Structures are given as structure tokens and as C-alpha cells.
Amino acid sequence: MELSDANLQTLTEYLKKTLDPDPSIRRPAEKFLESVEGSQNYPLLLLTLLEKSQDNVIKVCASVTFKNYIKRNWRIIEDEPNKICETDRIAIKGNIIHLMLSSPEQIQKQLSDAISIIGREDFPQKWPDLLTEMVNRFQSGDFHVINGVLRTAHSLFKRYRHEFKSNELWTEIKLVLDAFAQPLTNLFKATIELCSTHANDASALKVLFSSLIQIAKLFYSLNFQDLPEFFEDHMETWMTNFHSLLTLDNKLLQTDDEEEAGLLELLKSQICDNAALYAQKYDEEFQPYLPRFVTAIWNLLVTTGQEVKYDLLVSNAIQFLASVCERPHYKHLFEDQNTLTSICEKVIVPNMEFRAADEEAFEDNSEEYIRRDLEGSDIDTRRRAACDLVRGLCKFFEGPVTGIFSGYVNSMLQEYAKNPSVNWKHKDAAIYLVTSLASKAQTQKHGITQANEFVNLTEFFVNHIQPDLKSANVNEFPVLKADGIKYIMIFRNQVPKEQLLVSIPLLINHLQAESIVVHTYAAHALERLFTMRGTNNATLITAAEMAPFVEVLLTNLFKALTFPGSSENEYIMKAVMRSFSLLQEAIIPYIPSLIAQLTQKLLAVSKNPSKPHFNHYMFESICLSIRITCKANPAAVGSFEEALFMVFTEILQNDVQEFIPYVFQVMSLLLEMHKNDIPSSYMALFPHLLQPVLWERTGNIPPLVRLLQAYLEKGASTIASAAADKIPGLLGVFQKLIASKANDHQGFYLLNSIIEHMPPESVDQYRKQIFILLFQRLQNSKTTKFIKSFLVFINLYCVKYGALALQEIFDSIQPKMFGMVLEKIIIPEIQKVSGQVEKKICAVGITKILTECPPMMDTEYTKLWTPLLQALIGLFELPEDDTIPDEEHFIDIEDTPGYQTAFSQLAFAGKKEHDPVGQMVNNPKIHLAQSLHKLSTACPGRVGNS
């Protein structure tokens, strides 16, 4: 491709077409560009266009195309062709800085990105002039140019913040420091001077402050890995200036925008980060400066307003104080009672207030509000930072801080009492303050686990929380209701049980509150209370204690699901599940109505499943209904099938992928409830379960295997008599599963069920083929997991068909194979088998080989008898061998090309552990002893001597 006008024209045409909304025009143009991008000069043509085209749209389009081209092609990958010819590379590097700096902002950004991609590959070795070129621009005096350079530098150096120390990296940083640190420092000083000379020129200040922000960011990157000699020597310059910038204010830089942070805020925020970096990593050197920064940052906090735009700055600043006040050698900076009072009064309390933005979220964006408030995704919020500061201060000053805040809490509560409808926010702040003061440690599962002993939580609960929740109007002061419910939830382990019992009807009542946050919190609080443990590991709240409330609880829960915005509320559904599980048979009278509501819900959400947690708890609730009811009345299984199968059929027919694994699990549960027969409705479905398409989806495999196992358990003889032609299909599933390293254990589950339950004659003709398949897999790709499963299988086979049958089938595949299996697999690997039942199967199987297999006594296999016995004793006595060969360590990561629908196991559809040798052998050790005894009686003199 020549650098000709004709080519520029062609390229312009095609670029234009790539912007066409019509795919039939756009796609071919994109294809064309891709097809020519390997040609020499192509990138230079793009650069020419973005510089010289008359059409602004084409300029921007060329710059984006150029950046993407660089992104795809610049990196040279070993053993792959170099996709950009060397002369183009040199030309690009020669021009791009100048081009970037002289372009308008939109294009500058693209080129700056391209430079950092190139820099990542070529800098510093293959782009030695870059640094000098950048540094030279510092002297240009043109701050638009300087800002461009600084941005580029930032994109090149910011990786120093996260990459690991290495010779390569540090050599580069050293090079950068040598060339860059001094000019950057000069620029920093010069820029600050210019700020004071231009103190009255708003537009100049904006440009200058953008530079300062970039400079402060560069400082962070360059100082991240270690404290460079240069910056240690120039700490005075940097820190003095940073400090004075923190205290600087200029009306001209203040923005009207309430949401978006302005330049001043961004700069101060970055300076807080820089100070925090030094305080954390270079404490010894930074110590002389630290007190000054503490004072400045604290003053900054006192004078900063409530607007959202200051949030990041405030939270960074508070976090800085929080991290410093925990350090023993800075304790003295905070010790003074006046200081403490002032921090509490002017920094903590104001930042705990419920702001207009919080109120908005509470009403209009409840999901986000709940996530922040309940699930702790509030890391960057002011409230959270203030809480962290409280905790930090409490490390050394718990008593005084609690004292100061108690006064505040009381006065805020008094304010509230004077005029609740106006002053309710005071009470909100009081509750928040008590909460943050009292909670020293917490978990999702347990709420607060360690509390401040200076705070009387129960008293506060009785006097200030319960009255709100007892008020007749559940819709009054919703924020305070939510606060109160949250208080119960997080302090549930501190508040005595009788108070919790008093609260339960109040919570149930608040399920009816219109506010999404309030009824969600009520559901969540109930769910949490129901999971608390009392003595003997039982639930703290018993079904008997709940008896008076069963009906209203169930009614209100399902009613809450009808509120707009809560129709798929996962907290409510989880509370439904937990209530079922707690109440057990107390729900049976309500089952017909409950199951009707659940199936209706299921039908509705299956149109467009969007809330995975909601769906999961819904299926769990269905499982619970089935288990609880059928436990009392096994015949009821039919009515569940009647109620559910229609919806299930629809889900299967419409191929609702998210739900299919759940449906199989519920079906397994239902089928297992049947007594030793298999209804014809299930048999009709059987052939469909063997369809390959179902087995394509990862998420289907475990529940489908489980379902097939249930079929085999309940209907092996029916399958053998009425569906014998499906047996090859069934074995085909086994064959498919066994071929995969990820799913082979599932294949073995299926195979074991076949061996255990199918009438022997029905699988006779396939037995040898099964063994051959297993051997092929063993030869091709042996993994520890496969061997473990294989060992369990052959021993189960031995238990079921006898040791002699096992020996014969091996030796029929190839002479002496049985001995090989004993010697190479069973004896050396048996120790790896894990799981109680699995070990038991192996123990019984091996005992049979030792004692019921004549060839072990009188052929060349005899020499293996003693080692086999030793291996068996090892299985009994030695700890499990859980070593894995090196190359297998990362096997599942390497074998995962990315996973599809995840399989979510339903806890309440759980299968009981099945012990196929349970009836036969109780204690395998005694069994071994007895069998050996029998053997020695049969062959006197043989056993003891070998």
C-alpha cells in the first residue's frame, strides 16, 4: 500500500462505511479493512487521515481504528509472524507523540491509549527516545501539551502499582526515575508557582490543576514499589507542597455540580492517597511529616460539605486517619480529649447523617440501598469510612469515645422525641452511631460477634427500637423501621432470646410494609433469626414457639411477594424456605395452598428467569414441601407429581436451561419417595433422558446422573423387562461421561448403579466391553480421580458378582491381566480411596479377593496375596494418601474451556448416602477376620505362613 492520495481516498470511503448503521454495508467494510491491515503503510495511512482529513468524523474514526489496530497487532508473539513491518513501527514511534500532542482531545485520548500499548511492549529498550521526548515537552510551557505528556506517562507508569518486583521492572523504574524524577519535580514546583500567579484566572487554573492531579498520580506510581532515593532526597519539596495544596481553596475551582467531583477534590483525594502510601510503607522516613498531614486532613474533613461530589475525598481522608490512629506510635496525636471530641463531633457524626442521596436510594433504588447497607458493598461510602474510624479510635480509646458518643446519642434522641416527623433523621443517626460503636466484629451468618462492653444493647433495644416497631402504622417513618429491623438482625446474638421472641410478631407484621426495604429487611431478619442455633445445635427458636404465628407468617410472606418490585425478592423467598424448614410438619395443613402458590410463581418466572437466588430458594422450598409432607404421608407424592409435572413438562419443552437441572433434582426426589416401583409416567420419560442433547450441558450432568440412578434403584427390573432396548443408550451415557476427565466420576456413579441394581443377565453381554472401555481410558489418560473411582467400581463388581468373576473377566480380556491390576493398581493405589462408604466397598471387595478367589491360593497370583493383605490393612490403618502427581495439580483449570450454566445443587433435594454393602457387612475389619478364619479352616496351614 502506497502512501498515496488514492489510497487515502479509498481508506476514507471504507472508514465511512464502517459507521453505517446498515450491517450489509458496515460488515463488508470492516472485513475489507481487516484484510488490508497487514499491508505496509496501512497504519501510516490511518495516522495521516487522523491528522489531515477534512472530515472530523473520519479523523476520530481513523484514530479509533488505529488504536484497535495497535491493540491487535503491536505485540510480537514468539513463533508467530511479526504483524507490523519494522519501518512502519519506527515511523509510528517517531510521529505519534507529536501527533498526540497536537490533536484535539478526542483523538488525543485514542493516541494516548495507543502509546501506552506500544510503550508496554517497546518501552524502554525499543523506544529509548520516548522519555527524553516527553521530558523535553515539559519545557514547552504549553500546559495542554504538558497534560498530554503527563497522561501518557501515567498510562505507562501506572503498572508499577500492581506488578511484582523483578529485576526487569526495577531496571525500568530506575531508568524512568533517572530521566523523569527531576524534571517532574521541577514541573511540580513551576506549576504550583503558576497557580499562584494565575490565582484569578479560572481557565488557567483548571489546566494547571489538571496537571497537578496527573503529577500527583505519577508520584504515586513512581513511589509505589519502594521509596526511590530521589524522592527521599526531595521529600521536603514534595511533602511541603502536597501539604499546602491540601489546605488550599480557591473559589474559582469550586464547581456547582453536586455529584461530580471537581479538580480540587480529585487532587486532594490523590494527595490523601499519596500520604497514606508513605505512612504505610515508608513510615520511618515519613514520620516527621505525618503529624502535619493528620492535622491538615482532619481540618479538611471539618470544612468539607455534605455533597456527593466530596464523597471520595472524604472517604479517602477518613480512611487515612483511621489507618494512622491504630498505630501505637501515633496514639499521642489523638489522645487529647479535645481532639477526640472534635473528631467525633466534627468528622464522624456529620458523616453518619442520612443524606438526601440516601433517602432517594431508599425510595427509588431499594436494591442498591440494600446491597450497600446489608451486604457491605459500602466500602467507599462516607458512613462506612466513619465507622472504620470509630473502630480505629476504639482500639486505644474505647471508653472515652463511647462516652463522647453517648452524649450525642442522647441529645439526638431528645431532638427526635421533640418532633419525630421533622427530626426522624436524628434518630437514624443515633441508631447508626450506636451500631457502629457497638459492633467490633461481624459476619453475615452470625451478625455481630463481638460487641463494645460499654454499650447496653438490650436497654437501647427495649427503649428505642421496639417502640418504633410496635407502632400500629407499619408505613410510618420507613427508614427508622428499617433501622430497627436491621438492629435486631445484627445484634441478634447480643439481645436475649425473650426479646427476640417479642420481636418475631413485629417482624412478621412488617412483612406487610409497603416500603421494599422494610419488608425485605423484615424477611431477612426472620430468616436470620430462624437460623440461629441454641443448645444441642438445635435452632434457637423452636417450631413450638412459632406455633401461634404459622398462619400469619406464611400468609404475610407470600403476600409480600405480591408487592410491586418484590415479585422475585430473594430475601423473601429465602425466608419462605427457612420458615418451611423450621416449622416442618406445622406447614402440612397449608401445603395445598402453598404448593399452588409456588407452582404459580414457578410458572411465572420460568418465562424469563432472571434472579438466580430467588429461583434457587423457590426450588428448595418446593423440595421441602415434598419431603415434609411425604415423610408424614408417603402417598402424598402423587399429588405433588400431579401439581408439578405440568409445569415441569412446560419447562422441559420450552428448554428453560436455568431450570432444567432443578427439575431433574426435584424429580429424583419424587421418584425416590416411591416404594420399590416406578410409575409409568416416569418410564415414558426414560428414553428422553438419554438424548445426547441433554448431556451436552454441563449443568445437567450431575442431576441427570442422579435421576438415572433413581430410575435404576426403583425400576431396574422394569427397565430390563420393558425397556431392554434402552440399555445400550444408558451405557452410551456412561461411555460419554467416562471419556471426560471432568465427568468420569459421574460415569462411575451411573455404572455402579447399573452393576448394583440391574439383573445380571440383562447386562451380561456388555460387561466385557465395559471393562475394555475402562482400560482404554486408563491407558490414555490416567488421573488420580479416575483411579479412585475405578478401584471402587471393581471392588463393587467383586462384591456383587464374586471375586472369581472379577478375576475371570480381567483374564478374559488378556491373560494375566488380573495380576497386573492387583500389582499395578490395587496394591499401590488403594490408599488413595476416600470416603467412608467407598473405603468400605474396597475393604469388602479385597477381602473377597483374598479369601474367596481360588486362583489367589494356587497360581502365580499367590505371590500377590500377602502384599494385597498388607494393602488392605493399610487401607484400614494408615491415613489417606492425598498426594497428587505434579502434572495433575492444575488439571481442572487447564481442562476448563469456560463453563456453561452452573449446576446448583439443591440442599433439600439431598440424597442420603447409599451403602451398597450395608446389609452384607457391618464392620469390614471383623468381616476380614472372619473371612480369613474361614479360609484358614478351608486351607489349613496356608494362611498363617504366607
Place this chain on the structure above:
Amino acid sequence: MPTTNEQDERMKKFKNKGKDTAAMRRQRMEVNVELRKAKKDEQILKRRNISFSSMGECLSPEQEKKNATAQLSLEEIVQAVNGNNPELHLKATQTARRMLSRQRNPPLNQIIEAGIIPKLVEFLSHNDNVTLQFEAAWALTNIASGTSDQTRAVVEAGAVPAFVALLSSPHMHISEQSVWALGNIAGDGPMYRDSLIHNNVIPPLLALVSPSTPVGFLRNITWTLSNLCRNKNPYPPLEAVRQILPVLIRLLKHEDKDILSDTCWAVSYLTDGSNDRIHVVVETGILPRLVELMASPELSVVTPALRAIGNVVTGTDEQTQMAIDAGVLTVLPQLLQHPKPTIQKEAAWTLSNIAAGPCHQIQQLITCGLLLPLVELLDKGEFKAQKEAVWAVANFTTGGTVQQVVELVQYGVLKPLLNLLSARDGKTILVILDTISNLFLAAEKLEETEKLCFLVEELGGLEKIEALQTHDNTMVYRAALGLIERYFASEENPNLQPESDQEKQTFSF
């Protein structure tokens, strides 16, 4: 991703529990490039002689000026040394020496450029003129104290054999000055160090050490000896090391703190290497004395003694055991709490390498009460010391038995460890995540996974690990994600996808 470097390799091995304990030991220099200022507490490589007689000259600028005017100019010096007048030789050499002994801005390069070095070297052999010999030796000492180029100028003029010869001078001040000059040359690097050794510097140097050697002189000798032991790539020849070691052991019994300090530095250089290098040192039985010196009240002695022992425990399990038998574990607790952060850091580094040993050594570490100060350091130490403490904990949890790991947890290691997840250092975070994973392996064996999950969450660790899933470093976020998926994911249970199959109605078998 950058190409793998040595340390990444180490990390990989570290993650494969129990695969290669030797690889867990961390040599001193992981990265040869330094961004930091050279440490004030490191030993000085080269020293200029600005002592007694030159002191007066630096007292006041005026006096200095007066002296300077009273003396010869550089041109006159050049003329004089090239002339034949012995008196002028002396005067010129003395003037040059004075200039070179000035406290500020000694004109090293001007003197070199003036081309008088060969003459000064020649003067070294004027056994008939002791004063001239001395002045020349002094001047050359100071030139050799400069940059590598400046040192080279002295060596290339043939000074080495001349100085070696002067070691045996009957005049003590001359042999002392020669010791000093040779020390500067040896301090330049491995090349000149070995060239000195080939010039047979060691026997006459060692011969100077006797009970009657004055302390000041002995300090100089010790310092020069330490420079002969210093530097790697290559190490000093083993033969030379074997010659020097017995003298070092004698010097280690001295009471002067400078002598002790430099001797310890010498030993620290000799042990800063592969296991066979360490072997040569430890087999002399030097360790108990070194350990004793680790407890010295003098920081200048503690630093190199600790460094030397720290190097020894990077060696084999047997070598580490010798250090343990010498009592290192009884001294380390106080060093972990030393007021100087650098000492804390070095002590923690030493401990981290002992913790990389077999579990019976880990047990000794517990018995000697190291866990409490280790956890304290992890909690309250300076960051660079905390970083080493993290390694110590990581190694401990990798090689320790379940019971030992439990004990560590009982000492409260979790809280400070989890707090450090907010450190601004990717590598430290990764090591902590690996350590947490080790703790979980132990918890699994005890069937206490749930309890550990609880503790980690209660101490705010879960929140930090969750936040690390967005860390910019891929290894960090993968490790964080791995922990979350493995231990903290609630109901979700991802499964793996097998290879796809044909589109038939049923499978064939």
C-alpha cells in the same frame, strides 16, 4: 505479563505444598536493582584518609585558603614530580596528598588527569625515603577511594604489587597506609579483589595481625580483610577464604566494636552464597560466637552478625540446625522487638528461612517462644518488617504440621495477617492469600473449615479478599477468586464442561 523471573519460579514452588522446601529459602538479593538510597548501616566500600594532619586544614575556609596559596599549584606539582629533585618530589607529593585529603571536593580527577599517578607509584618503592613513600601511599589511597575509574587509574599504574610489597615495610605507618590503599582497591569489586589475591596479598596481610598490633591498625587490617571477602560474581577463591577464616575467628574474639563489626561483615559476605560457601564458614565452629554477637549492645555489631546468621539459615537443613544449636532462636525474639526497624526486618527474614525448614525445626521455633514476637511484629511492625514476617508465616504454614499451624493461629496470627491484605504491595498480598489457603488446608484436615471461614469473615478478611477480586494484578485476583470460590461461595457449585458430542437420538454403545 513479564517473563518469569526467579522469584515467580519460587512462588510456584511455594504454592505446591511440600514440593521443594529448599526453594522456600530466600537468598538475600532477590533483585539486584535498588531504588532506595544506599543503606546507612551497610559497611563502607571505600574510605578516604582525611585524618589528623589534614583536619587542621579543614577547620576554617580562610586557613584552607592560606594553606592553598602557600602551596604549589597543580602545574608546579606536575613539574616537580617529573623533575629530579627529591626535595621537590616530597613537597609536591605532600601538596598533592593535602589536596586529596581536603574534606570537600578533593580534586581527584584533576590529579589523575595531571598524569602524576605513575610517579606516585614509583615513589612507593623509594625505600630510602620513608616520608616520600608515606605521602605517596596516602595520596594514592585517597585516589583509590574514589569512583571505579579513579581506582582503576591507581591500579593500572601498577600500584598493587608496590603496595603488597609495602605491607612488609619495617615502618608501621607505611604498612598501615598500604593496608588502607589495598582495602580501597579490593572494595572496588570482584575483579580487583581477585587481582590482589593473585598478587599474594593475603599472607603478608595476615602476618600483620598479632597480639601487639595496635587497635587502630588492626581496625584497618580487619576492614581490608572484609573487603577481600566481599562481593559475588565471582566469589573470592575458596583457597583465599580458607586462609582468611582462622584470622577472622581470632579477630572475632577481640573487644573493639569496630573490629568486631568489620569481622562480622566479612563473615556475612562469606556466607552470602551457595550452600558450599556457607559450609566452609560453619565448619570452623564460628556460629556460637556470631550468635553471641547478635545480642551485642552495639548496633554496628548486631547488624552484620545478624546478617551473617541470616545468610547461614538460607542454607541446608543441617546448616540451619547448626545455627539453631548455636542458639539463634534464643536471640531472635529480642531482635524482632529491636527499636531499629531494619533489625526487625532482618530478624524476621532470618526467621522466615528457619520457618522454611522441616517441622522439627519449626517446633524448636515454637518452643523458643518466637510466635508471640512474630505475631506482634506482623501487627505493629514497620511495613518492611511486616513483609518479612508475612514470609515467615507463609513458610511456617507451608511446612508446619497441622498442630503447629493451629498453635500459630492460637497466637492470633489471623488478625494482623488479614489486616495486611490492604497493604500496597501485590507480592505481599499474594503471599498472604497463599498462606490463608494453607490455613484452610489445615482446617480441612481438622474438619474446621467452617470455623476458619467464620474467623476470616469476622476479622474483616472476607471483605478484603472480595475486594481483591478486582486487583489489577492477575495473580492476586486469581488467588482471591480461588479462595472465594473454594471456601466462601454459598450455594453456587460450578461444574466443568466436557467435550461436545454428536447429534444423535441416543448414544451408541
